[in-house]
Every structure is written in structure tokens, then in C-alpha cells.
Amino acid sequence: MQRYTTRDIWEMEDRQSPRMGCSVVLGVDGGASNTVCVCIPAAMPFADPLPVLARAVAGCSNQNSVGEDKARETLERVMAQALHKARRRRSNVSAVCLAVAGVNHPIDQHRMLDWLREIFPSHVKLFVENDAVAALASGTMGKLHGCVLIAGTGTIAYGFTSDGREARAAGAGxxxxxxxxxxxxxxxxxxxxxxxxxxxxxxxxxxxxxxxxxxxxxxxxxxxxxxxxxxxxxxxxxxxxxxxxxxxxxxxxxxxxxxxxxxxxxxxxxxxxxxxxxxxxxxxxxxxxxxxxxxxxxxxxxxxxxxxxxxxxGAYPIHPEVEPAVGAALLAWNAIASELDGDLRAAA
Amino acid sequence: MQRYTTRDIWEMEDRQSPRMGCSVVLGVDGGASNTVCVCIPAAMPFADPLPVLARAVAGCSNQNSVGEDKARETLERVMAQALHKARRRRSNVSAVCLAVAGVNHPIDQHRMLDWLREIFPSHVKLFVENDAVAALASGTMGKLHGCVLIAGTGTIAYGFTSDGREARAAGAGxxxxxxxxxxxxxxxxxxxxxxxxxxxxxxxxxxxxxxxxxxxxxxxxxxxxxxxxxxxxxxxxxxxxxxxxxxxxxxxxxxxxxxxxxxxxxxxxxxxxxxxxxxxxxxxxxxxxxxxxxxxxxxxxxxxxxxxxxxxxGAYPIHPEVEPAVGAALLAWNAIASELDGDLRAAA
Missing domain, CATH: 3.30.420.40 (ATPase, nucleotide binding domain)
Structure with a gap:
């Protein structure tokens, strides 16, 4: 695949004076009409209101609509912009969750992960999901359990069991x-x-x-x-x-x-x-x-x-108070927290 | 409107040696996937099989799909090609019937007629119809009476009364x-x-x-x-x-x-x-x-x-034996014949 030039996207990193020692998590929601990236602190994100350090918005990043190359460029730019606004570098990132429309198959997911791996340092935990998953997480504070129904321009239903099985319906265009x-x-x-x-x-x-x-x-x-x-x-x-x-x-x-x-x-x-x-x-x-x-x-x-x-x-309805991009960030945060938890337990 | 260059489309006219004295009628069927132009003699087209002098095929000329400029260029080229194959010039043409998808409104029809007027000499009779009208004419040997149902990639029903009223249904995409x-x-x-x-x-x-x-x-x-x-x-x-x-x-x-x-x-x-x-x-x-x-x-x-x-x-089904472009040509032929008929009666 012919890559766009990413040099200009990240050159701002060299110019800014970074805040040291405080790592962050990025959540990206790429929907049918626009893409939102939020940056939250990697520590204690459960304050109310949620401490969103920065938020950036870009156009559509559904690769089925705009093509893979354009989608990736949009995603990379919006992440760079959010980090820039939060005065962080890629080395400050603990985890990224990219929740994008058009990821309908494990193949899409793996391709996207490989691409993300090229952008971020190796210590960064990476997650790629369908945008519906971030919407679910926005209602459950990052926990993947239950069912989300999205009905905007398009519609999809997506669900997870506590033990990690998942299923979807509709969302086919x-x-x-x-x-x-x-x-x-x-x-x-x-x-x-x-x-x-x-x-x-x-x-x-x-x-x-x-x-x-x-x-x-x-x-x-x-x-x-x-x-x-x-x-x-x-x-x-x-x-x-x-x-x-x-x-x-x-x-x-x-x-x-x-x-x-x-x-x-x-x-x-x-x-x-x-x-x-x-x-x-x-x-x-x-x-x-x-x-x-x-x-x-x-x-x-x-x-x-x-x-x-x-x-x-048994279904109890939730109307989320945070946007799906925050859901994506909480998802990544939850994943690293439970990994840390596992590590601590393993060490005990 | 910015016009494409038509000079190259018609330059072949200057190079060919025309057959003199035998005028022709052009019928064009512009459907969803391609455009067909046939050239028939202006005299006695009712022989069996129909004496199609030439036939040319081009891509889609639905202005709603490809844009007005592209549609016009395709139409002009396919007419030039049919005339060239039949060894005729525009001055040999008695009448043209353009039956094209995407003509859904009198405004579309008038714009198309104005454009045709620029291409052909002033003696040429011009007709612009929806492509469904040519399909009807292909089953009725050019007579506008009854109803046609087209169902290919798209569908439309179109009808005419003997006294010239018309109606359509579906065909909306x-x-x-x-x-x-x-x-x-x-x-x-x-x-x-x-x-x-x-x-x-x-x-x-x-x-x-x-x-x-x-x-x-x-x-x-x-x-x-x-x-x-x-x-x-x-x-x-x-x-x-x-x-x-x-x-x-x-x-x-x-x-x-x-x-x-x-x-x-x-x-x-x-x-x-x-x-x-x-x-x-x-x-x-x-x-x-x-x-x-x-x-x-x-x-x-x-x-x-x-x-x-x-x-x-009272509906009697007809499965046409000629293609819609021939229907369009017969439509034009019918219109000039009945005009001639009127003139003769007026002169008697």
C-alpha cells in the first residue's frame, strides 16, 4: 500500500515542550460522519466530571466510505492533534483504543492494529474495535457487558457477555x-x-x-x-x-x-x-x-x-452521559487496569 | 455551462464521401448502463426485418449518474459514430429522437432540446423523451399508445393515451x-x-x-x-x-x-x-x-x-422484437410522417 507522508503529522512533537511524567490514554470514535479523539489521564479517570485533557475532531474515517488511505490519514491526524492539545508526545501514551465504523471482520481489526503498531512506541497497548463497542463502553464506563443499540444515520446492535463473547446485528448499511x-x-x-x-x-x-x-x-x-x-x-x-x-x-x-x-x-x-x-x-x-x-x-x-x-x-436502559470517544478511552483504560491487576495478583 | 470540445467529434464528417440524396432518422436509447444509437432510412422503415443502416454503442448517458457534461458528450459521440458508419452527414438527417434515462421533467427536456438544436441543422426535427418512451415505441412500432413496463436494473411504468396524455409510475431509483x-x-x-x-x-x-x-x-x-x-x-x-x-x-x-x-x-x-x-x-x-x-x-x-x-x-402484452433505440427512431419517423400527412391534407 502506498502510504501518505506521516512526517508532517508528527513534526509538532519535536517543537513542543512536553509535560513529563503523566501518561495518557487515547480514545478514538470514528463514525459515519466524523471522527473524535479524546485524551484522558492514564491514572484515575473515574472522577466526575471526567478529566478529558484534550479533544480533537476530524472528518469521516470509515475506510469503506473514504478508502483505507484517507481513513488512516484522518485517524493519525486526529490523534496527533489531541496529543498536541494535551501537550503530550506518543511516548506519554499508555494505551490507544480506536473504535471505528467499517471494522466488521477480524481481518480489518488486524490490519488496523499492524498499522497502529507502526505509529506508536512498543510499550503502548493497542485496541481496535467497531465504533459500536465504544458506544457501549460510553454507557458502562468502559465495561464490555450488555448490549448497545445505535440508531443515527445508520444503525447497529452490538453486545458482549461478561466472559467476552460478542455478537452484532444490523449495521450492514x-x-x-x-x-x-x-x-x-x-x-x-x-x-x-x-x-x-x-x-x-x-x-x-x-x-x-x-x-x-x-x-x-x-x-x-x-x-x-x-x-x-x-x-x-x-x-x-x-x-x-x-x-x-x-x-x-x-x-x-x-x-x-x-x-x-x-x-x-x-x-x-x-x-x-x-x-x-x-x-x-x-x-x-x-x-x-x-x-x-x-x-x-x-x-x-x-x-x-x-x-x-x-x-x-432484565434489560436496563442507559442513555450515556459521555460521548463514544470517551467510551473508547475508558475501554483502553479498563483493559490496562485489569492487566495491571492481573500482574499484581500474579506477583502476589 | 462549460462545453466539451465538439470539433473532434464531427471532424469525420469532412473526411467522408457522403451518400447523397437519402435522408435518415436517428434513434437513441440512453439507459442506465449504456447508450445505443441506430440510423434508419427516413423513407419506408416498415420493411421486415427493419433496415437498420448503422448501430453504435457507448457508455451511460444518464445525466443524473454521470453529470450533464459527460452525458452530452457520450450522446453526441454515439450519434456521430452511427452517422459515420452509415456514411451520412448531419445534413442528411430528417429527425432525431433522443430517449434518455434521467429526463424526468419538462425542464430537462427543454434543456436537452436546446442543446440538440446547436448540433443539428435547423431543418432537422428533434424529439427528447424519457428512455421508457422508446421502449414503448419498440413494441408499438413507434405509436405512442398504451403502457410500457421496464424492469431491468431499475424499473418504470410509462403510458400514453391516443390523444397524447401521458403518465408514469416508479422509475425513481x-x-x-x-x-x-x-x-x-x-x-x-x-x-x-x-x-x-x-x-x-x-x-x-x-x-x-x-x-x-x-x-x-x-x-x-x-x-x-x-x-x-x-x-x-x-x-x-x-x-x-x-x-x-x-x-x-x-x-x-x-x-x-x-x-x-x-x-x-x-x-x-x-x-x-x-x-x-x-x-x-x-x-x-x-x-x-x-x-x-x-x-x-x-x-x-x-x-x-x-x-x-x-x-x-383490455391489456394485451407485447414483447418487442426490436430494441428501444429502434423504437426511438420509429417514434421520430412516425412524428415526421404524421406531420407530412397533415401538410398533405392541408394542401389538398
Missing amino acids: PVLGDWGSGYGISAQALTAVVRAYDGRGPETLLTNNILDFLGLASPDELIGWTYEDQSWARIADILPVVVESAEAGDEVANKILHNSVGELASSVKAVVQRLALSGEDLFPLVMVGKVLEANQRWDIGKEVISCVTKTYP | PVLGDWGSGYGISAQALTAVVRAYDGRGPETLLTNNILDFLGLASPDELIGWTYEDQSWARIADILPVVVESAEAGDEVANKILHNSVGELASSVKAVVQRLALSGEDLFPLVMVGKVLEANQRWDIGKEVISCVTKTYP
Whole structure:
């Protein structure tokens, strides 16, 4: 693979006067639309509020969307920026957890680890996970246990048992039917407008509401509008209009939202069943993403929880107070802490 | 708009020795994957077989996919090539019918006509239509009457009354729910594989059959496969595997195909109803595209016809024997013939 030039990314290290003796942990959350890196102290991160030393933001680092080379450059830059802001060097880092969308296979994970190994000194502990894992950790303070449901532009359900088994459902993108996501809900709403216009489906408030929202005069302009730029996030932005139409009593919009609740709940249930999480007394169900945030009356997240707990009463919902990048950092912190713990026990 | 250089496209005109005195008609069919231009004599095109003087093929000319500039260049080149092969110049042309995907609005049509006007001498009659119109004409020998259903990679239903009213349904692309298309059927099949793998849907033969077809080892490799290249035609290529799985008795595959039949029939019915075509005794229902071709046992086209004729017994199905580009040429020929006819009657 042809590498981009990394020299300029890290040259700042030579110019800064480092704070000595205080090592840090990096957590990176690379999602569909942007990448966040946070830097926390390696010692005692459980203060409230969490002592985030620095935070840096960059664009998309999903290698499936932007290509491997571009994704890696974005990730490397955002880590360098966070360290620079925290006035640390790579030698100050104890551990890095990279939680990125598009890591769907052990092969992806290993390639990413090999690449990280080239960047950091050999003492640094490295972890690579799917971005869903960081979202779970953001609700469980770094503990990998329970199930997370993410529903933003895309959607995925991801779970872990206490003994380290993991499972996922959905998260396969729009082509492969993630209908519960913001994109999925919006695409269904746009489809309903076209169908009503064609005479293939019932009339719906969605027609006027969506056309108003997009500033279009007629449903036949929707075709050009979708072709213009097929980014999922742009389509997912229609979500509030769908919720608003459902709240105004529109049957078509209500049907789409109920369908989305069913889809999202079925992803969670598939993970819980495969991991037999219900066998444990209680397990966290971490809810992340704008689709799951409460609206005025239509609360998709609440409906999903109600649907899941009917089958699995042991699920206790958590709405995280920290962002997924902090979850990633806590994950790395937890891993080195438990290793240290193991070492101490082995030495005793 | 910044124009590409057309000089090199037409320079061949100066070099060739033209056949004099015999004028021609150009028909262009610009679909999702390629563009075909045929050149037929302006006099007596109704011989059997049709006297196609020349045929040229180029890439995609859907401006929504490749951009306006690229689309125009492709169209201009393919017309120049067909004329060159037929040893004619632009001055030999009586009429041109450009039937191109992506012309969804009178504005698109007018822009395209203005552009054509710059290329051809002022005596040339010009027509711009959606590519579905050429497909209809390919079944009706150039007469705009009845309904055409196209189902290849995409799908659209398009109809005309004898007195010139027109209507369409579907043809809005994958985001806007063309589920009856080759892409739609294949995407549903891929989704079913992911759901079965996640534990969110029933087991299906589609899993092994599709993985074998694509040379993949596990359903989780499907995510990477779809991200790699999201062209609709690549996904639509899975269609034969879905049909084969349905023929082998797989319930999931059968459900997808039945659903596709319902979708396609509903597009036709929406057009027939809006145009009140059923009020006329009989009307052509032209069936075009690989989804509608007969397979071994599962014949989607036949099922669609049976579904439509139950509601509208006046529909008589036609499977065209000439390609849509010839339909476009016949359309142009028909238009100038009826104009000539009008002139003769006016002079009498």
C-alpha cells in the first residue's frame, strides 16, 4: 500500500515542550460522519466530571466510505492533534483504543492494529474495535457487558457477555436493509411520497411536509434531489419531518415509525438471544443516536425499550452521559487496569 | 455551462464521401448502463426485418449518474459514430429522437432540446423523451399508445393515451423504493441473507447460493462487498440466483419474487388508472427488461401480466422484437410522417 507522508503529522512533537511524567490514554470514535479523539489521564479517570485533557475532531474515517488511505490519514491526524492539545508526545501514551465504523471482520481489526503498531512506541497497548463497542463502553464506563443499540444515520446492535463473547446485528448499511436507521426511516418516507404521487399508495402529510422542508415544488423533483447527492446523512436529515408528521396523526408516517421500532427492537433481541444475555439477572441496554432521542410525543427509543423489555425484562436502559470517544478511552483504560491487576495478583 | 470540445467529434464528417440524396432518422436509447444509437432510412422503415443502416454503442448517458457534461458528450459521440458508419452527414438527417434515462421533467427536456438544436441543422426535427418512451415505441412500432413496463436494473411504468396524455409510475431509483426492479429484488435477497445470519430472519437457501455466486465465505463479508462498489447493476446481477433459489422451493426467495410481481403490477395499474386506458377496448402493455424475461419455471413477466389483466382485461402484452433505440427512431419517423400527412391534407 502506498502510504501518505506521516512526517508532517508528527513534526509538532519535536517543537513542543512536553509535560513529563503523566501518561495518557487515547480514545478514538470514528463514525459515519466524523471522527473524535479524546485524551484522558492514564491514572484515575473515574472522577466526575471526567478529566478529558484534550479533544480533537476530524472528518469521516470509515475506510469503506473514504478508502483505507484517507481513513488512516484522518485517524493519525486526529490523534496527533489531541496529543498536541494535551501537550503530550506518543511516548506519554499508555494505551490507544480506536473504535471505528467499517471494522466488521477480524481481518480489518488486524490490519488496523499492524498499522497502529507502526505509529506508536512498543510499550503502548493497542485496541481496535467497531465504533459500536465504544458506544457501549460510553454507557458502562468502559465495561464490555450488555448490549448497545445505535440508531443515527445508520444503525447497529452490538453486545458482549461478561466472559467476552460478542455478537452484532444490523449495521450492514442501506443496501442491506438497515430500515430502523435515520436513513431507513427517511428513505421509507420519501418512497411513500413518490407512491402517493404515482397513485400507488395512500395520500400522506409527508408529501407537503417533506417538500416544504426540502424547498421543492413537486414530488417529481424528488428524483433529481436524491440523485444530486446520495449521502446517507443528507437523506437521514429528513427524520424530524417524519416524526412531526406522525405526531400530527399521519397514518403513513406512524406506520413507518412503528416499523422502525420493530426493526430496532429485533436487532437488539437477536443479539440478546445469541449471547443469552437474558440468562444474567440484569444487563445494560445502552441507547445511542438521534433516532433514539426523545421527541415531543413520538419517542422511538422509549418504544424500542418497551418492546425489548417485554421479552427480556432484565434489560436496563442507559442513555450515556459521555460521548463514544470517551467510551473508547475508558475501554483502553479498563483493559490496562485489569492487566495491571492481573500482574499484581500474579506477583502476589 | 462549460462545453466539451465538439470539433473532434464531427471532424469525420469532412473526411467522408457522403451518400447523397437519402435522408435518415436517428434513434437513441440512453439507459442506465449504456447508450445505443441506430440510423434508419427516413423513407419506408416498415420493411421486415427493419433496415437498420448503422448501430453504435457507448457508455451511460444518464445525466443524473454521470453529470450533464459527460452525458452530452457520450450522446453526441454515439450519434456521430452511427452517422459515420452509415456514411451520412448531419445534413442528411430528417429527425432525431433522443430517449434518455434521467429526463424526468419538462425542464430537462427543454434543456436537452436546446442543446440538440446547436448540433443539428435547423431543418432537422428533434424529439427528447424519457428512455421508457422508446421502449414503448419498440413494441408499438413507434405509436405512442398504451403502457410500457421496464424492469431491468431499475424499473418504470410509462403510458400514453391516443390523444397524447401521458403518465408514469416508479422509475425513481433505489432510494425511492423501486422494489420490483432487478436491483430491488437483489437488495431484498441480500438483506434476507444478513437477517438470517443475524438471527433476525428465517434461514434461506439464498445464503449459500448468493455466497457461492459471489465467491464469499461468510455473510459478514457481504458488508464489505456491497461497500466496495455500490453500482446498481452489480447488485442487480444477483437476480438469477434469487430466481433459482425460488425455483428450488425457498420460501424467502419466493416471497421476494411475489412481492416484486405485486410492485411491478401496481406500477402498471397506477398508470392505466390515471390515463383511464381501460376505457379503450384494448391497449398494448409492452414488457421490456431482463426481470420480465421468462426463466425456467418462475416467470415474473407472466405473473405481472396475469395480475394486471385480472383488473384490466383490455391489456394485451407485447414483447418487442426490436430494441428501444429502434423504437426511438420509429417514434421520430412516425412524428415526421404524421406531420407530412397533415401538410398533405392541408394542401389538398
